[in-house]
Amino acid sequence: MKEAKRNALEKKGWRVGSAGDLLGLSDEEMTLIELKLVMARSVKVRRQGSRLSQEQLAKMIHSSQSRVAKMEAGDRSVSIELLLRALLRLGTTKRELARMIADAA
């Protein structure tokens, strides 16, 4: 993995290949991270496309502005469940979700 990419991930709270973990993450873990990042980007694009503020989207999914911000930033503390909840609430179809996963990683 490129150093710049690793640094970007670590900024978001991901621990990618720390000192004691010479080989880094497993393929499955990397796939999950990449999937989260794809979903995060999609949330942002879709929200902006719908001309909603983070605050408005937060209300729609019974969350908070700060959590939406973290979602879109790809923060490690955000679960796939919450990302899915947001995407579905933004009208993402199952077909689109499927495409998203197929494209991830």
Added chain:
Amino acid sequence: MKEAKRNALEKKGWRVGSAGDLLGLSDEEMTLIELKLVMARSVKVRRQGSRLSQEQLAKMIHSSQSRVAKMEAGDRSVSIELLLRALLRLGTTKRELARMIADAA
């Protein structure tokens, strides 16, 4: 929703249409639940297809037999993340995951 189906969900810990929640779950919440159940079934099928015990699969994903059992039972306490982890570890391709999501709900 059919009463039998609701009862089956509640057995697994899901709260579907409790007394104070006359209208039941939102479409998005139902979709998430259905997705989890589809993934749960797939984990079981794939594990059995690979002739692995729950204990063996548990080790492969650094979890425990009881959690795998709960996964396959569609228990509410199991996250989509863990289900994804198991499916990926069982060799599920992104294409197959995509198909799974498109089929859900």
Added chain:
DNA sequence: AGAGGATATGTCATTTTCGACATAAGTCAA
């Protein structure tokens, strides 16, 4: 410049999910 709205970042108490363990309940061959 300053005001107002949006977004980013950090923290915290509560809730959810976690692995682990014990144990019950199935399955099946000897």
Added chain:
DNA sequence: TTGACTTATGTCGAAAATGACATATCCTCT
């Protein structure tokens, strides 16, 4: 039947994720 596996279910303290809140930063206006 007995015994060895396997799976189901309940519980627990630990860890992760959550909504909420405060506050900082960033943009657009005027």
